[in-house]
Amino acid sequence: MAILPKIQKDRIIEYLKEGKRFDGRKPEEFRDIEIKMGVSKNAEGSCSIKFGDCEVYCGVKLDAMTPFPDSGNEGILMTTAELSPIASPDFETGPPRIGAIELGRVIDRGLRESGFIDFEKLVIKENEKVWAIFVDIYAVNDDGNLIDLAGLGALIALAHAKMPTYDEKEEKVDRKAGLSKDPLPLDRDSMSFNLSAYKIGDSLVLDPNKEEEGSADYRISIAMNASKDGDKISSIQKSGEGAITEEDMNDILDLVSKKWDGMKAEVNKFVWGK
């Protein structure tokens, strides 16, 4: 139900002024993260991931295809997000609306621009055959902050995926042979984690639930990466109608980099550890 009373929004904003949230979390605190691997045995890699009650399913599939005309020595990446109405009474049926499109593209850029995927190692035969990686994200229950959830889910699915078996003679994937033992060509050091800060009233909040998200003026998603020469930002997307003040811009960058510093180890464990 799309009801978010103004009085609720007022209360959320006021409570945040005291640094408090209805569920007892601090403004920069994340909900409990729960991950289940292998939601589809037919995927090259897949997982379900939850932040509290918010849940997405992420799956990775690969196929051998002809490369794009001007990128004969690079593999392909296609990221799609589906905000199906199964996840919320507020989502509609039909082709992806702007919410899903934006989410898919932001996650895609984070994966692509960070250098996480070694596209050159995805070449089978230059200018003729390359691997295409398909990352598909499905919202299953919307309870706020789907974008960060989807970003982490995509990383985990990719890190656990295995390359399909390629039949050199037939020049296509041999599905019957099953997956190889090889992981995807990923660069651990380039892994980027998407952290979104939301402006609610006068406060900046991380990992909002649905109610809190509905009270936000804007969201700014920053993909953070822990490289050898210090943390780097690999992509940013500001979303929503509000405008960021100069002061807030600095506060946001400080908040996000501090949070990333504190979460790095845990995120690495989720992505590479299991």
Next chain:
Amino acid sequence: MAIKSKFTKRSDGRKFDEAREMDAKVGIIPSADGSAMFRSGSTIAIAAVHGPRILHPQHMQNPKKGILRVNYNMMSFSVDDRIRPGLSKRSQEISKVTEWALSPCVDLEEFKGNVVDVFIQIPQADAGTRAAGINAAAMALAHAGIPMKEMASCTAIGKMDKTLAVDVSKEEEDFSEGEGSTDIPMCCLSRTKKISLLQLDGKISVDELKEAIEMGKIACGKINEIQAKALKEIE
């Protein structure tokens, strides 16, 4: 029949009247009015119900009673050969037959001008996806408190050459010796035992089909027990 069938044994060791291992749970999607998961072997379906709610646009409303609307789709990575995201003709057809399978169960007289939306997603597929979808959807409808006369349970009977078997796996669907594989999805209502979904493709005699339907009714009865158990197991 004196003719011996070329299909003599199931590769997973099951008896011919034995379904795959099943699992069901309700309430898996908190923001839905009702939700459920149904698993049959490696096929998993999740369903969510939203409604009854106002139907837009107004010209689609039925002034005599509420409408049941089903949207079925498979996740792109649910099968070995990735499915392009978005609706396909297949998913649209399955959406419609699912709606027809569930309609006799629900009583939407009270909800004129409204719609009850059922959403089904398949994260992992290994044959019998529409059956798993219907089984999950029926539980989700009950869980959502929709007035229902009875439950619906669905299975797929297969005929591999001359052998009838319950709950065919993907491998059995691909059987090609002799008369090949005939796939018969059927949905049975729990109390009246009426058949609300019946499809077939392959090659089968009238007598064989009658036998298949009898096998199906028994199998559906067992599925109904699992659905009822899941609905009663809430805390």
Next chain:
Amino acid sequence: MNDKEEKRQIIVPGETIVSGDEYLPGEGARREGEDIVASKYGIVDISEKLVRVVPLSGVYIPRRGNNVIGQVVDMNSAGWNVEFGSFVQGFLPISEVPFYVNRNELREHFDFDDMIFAKVSGTNGRSIDLSIKMRNLGKLDEGMVVRVNPHKVPRVIGKEGSMVNMIKDSTGCTISVGQNGFIWIKGEKIEDEVNTKKIIMYICKNSSVKGLTEKVKTYIEKDLKLKIKEENGN
């Protein structure tokens, strides 16, 4: 429903509840030959041969006389459209408001997104008529709204209001309960409202448990560390 319930019997649509000519089918049940059959998913309630199925879930079905809490979503010169989480919307006509309203100034009284506490004055299937002519009804200012399963509202209220009064006595909040599952809470401090919300959620989570009143009392005193104000030495 009281705390002395035996092991409750959950029934699934289509199942036979009881058999026998002496039984009468109530809400959520129907007769088929000898059998009384469930027409809904819920808990069986048999009292004096009347067999009902009490739903555990499902959308709120408005009844005349119910108090509901809803949000103003639209308005025209005749009144306001109110959304209260059901399958129909409500309409509050200007005539059902206890003060004068100029047809061009509806927004001054109730604006878009305002929350109101109203009574269902009539139902005709396609829409619900609301009224705020009685005392205690009207616009809800400040505070917060909690949404619960409408079927749990009786538990939140308790026998003759005993449960909701216990909540009020421990957090000091004003609480208005809508039969549609929307509950408005207002306290002196937001902390009090958040505690009230926690208690309400606790009640809903344990709604079918035996001895709920005692459990809630323990939750309030031990988990939330609040004192329940005693009234008139009882």
